[in-house]
Amino acid sequence: MNDIRVGGAGRAVRFLGAVGIVGLVLVALLLWGVPEYGRYQVRANAANEIQVNELRIQQTEQLVQVEKQKAQIRIVDAEGIAKSQQIINATLTDRYLQHEAIQAQTTMANSPNHTTIYIPSGNNGIPLVKTVDESTQDKSK
Numbered sequence: 001m002n003d004i005r006v007g008g009a010g011r012a013v014r015f016l017g018a019v020g021i022v023g024l025v026l027v028a029l030l031l032w033g034v035p036e037y038g039r040y041q042v043r044a045n046a047a048n049e050i051q052v053n054e055l056r057i058q059q060t061e062q063l064v065q066v067e068k069q070k071a072q073i074r075i076v077d078a079e080g081i082a083k084s085q086q087i088i089n090a091t092l093t094d095r096y097l098q099h100e101a102i103q104a105q106t107t108m109a110n111s112p113n114h115t116t117i118y119i120p121s122g123n124n125g126i127p128l129v130k131t132v133d134e135s136t137q138d139k140s141k
C-alpha cells in the first residue's frame with residue numbers, strides 16, 4: 001500500500017509541476033504580448049490625434065467663412081448707408097432744413113417737460129449749427 005501512496009504522490013507532484021510550468025508559459029506569453037498592445041495603442045492614439053486635428057482645421061475654416069460673411073454683410077450695409085446719404089444730400093435744401101428746424105422747435109415748445117430754449121439766430125430763423133466759417137479761417141492762416 002505504501003507503493004500506491006508514493007506512486008500517487010509522485011503523480012501529484014508531476015501534475016502540479018506541469019500546471020506550474022504551463023502557468024508560467026501563459027504568463028510569459030501574456031507579458032510578451034503587452035509591448036505589442038502598447039504599439040497598437042500608440043498607433044491608435046496617433047490616428048485619433050490626426051482626426052482631432054482635422055476636425056479643428058474644419059472648425060477653423062468654418063469660422064473663417066462665417067467671419068467673411070459677416071464682413072460682406074457690413075460692406076453691403078455701409079454701401080446702403082452711403083447711397084441713402086447721397087440721395088438725401090442731393091435733395092436736401094435750405095428750405096427743408098428750415099422746415100425741420102421749425103417742426104422740432106414746435107414739438108419742444110408744446111412738450112410739457114422742456115427746459116431748452118432755441119433762439120433763431122441764423123439765416124431764415126434756423127438755429128446756428130456751425131458757428132465757424134471755414135472760408136474766413138483759411139484766409140487767416
